[in-house]
Amino acid sequence: IPTPAIHPGDNPIWIGGERYTLAAWKDSPQLKEAKEFIAFMARPANAKQMAEATSLPSGLTNVKADIFYANDYEHYQDVKVEPYFDRLYLPNGMWDVLGTVGQELAADILGPQDISQKLGREYKRLREQSETQGAENNE
Structure with missing residues (x-):
């Protein structure tokens, strides 16, 4: 179910993210092939x-x-x-990293202080x- 609204007058929202997404970089040396693959995956039978x-x-x-939740999604x-905060x-x-350190914390491999330092x-x-990749892509 959607996340309930907490303020009077607000509406409930879904908290979500992209799960499985295909995309092509505009400057890819294989852009034509990438677009062909995306078109292939977009065929109704393949997307289903x-x-x-x-x-x-x-x-x-x-x-x-x-799918199991089809009726709920409808x-x-x-x-x-709304996208997850990480986006x-x-x-x-x-x-x-968040998934890995969560496991390390739950398994008592690292303590809270170590987790905090690792996350930082x-x-x-x-x-x-x-930032480095963004600068290289803009050159």
Whole structure:
């Protein structure tokens, strides 16, 4: 179900992110091939199979996937989707770091202080990496 509204007058929202997404970089040396692959995956039969394999609704309006939550997604289809905070505030790659350190904390491999330090190092590293890649892409 959507996340309930906490302020009077607000509407409930879905908290979501892209799950399985295909894209092509505009300057890719294999842009033609990438577009052909995306077109292949966008064929209704292939998009249906991918949606059912990931148990997620298809992003294509002409594809109806037989998934467990299909009725719920249809019932709440008009509810706005807000992206996870990591898409707005964290550098690319940080989601994997969060998953790893969560496991390390739960398994008692690292304590809270160690986790905090690791998250800080990884955040800075990934932020610098993103900035470097962005600068290279703009050259």
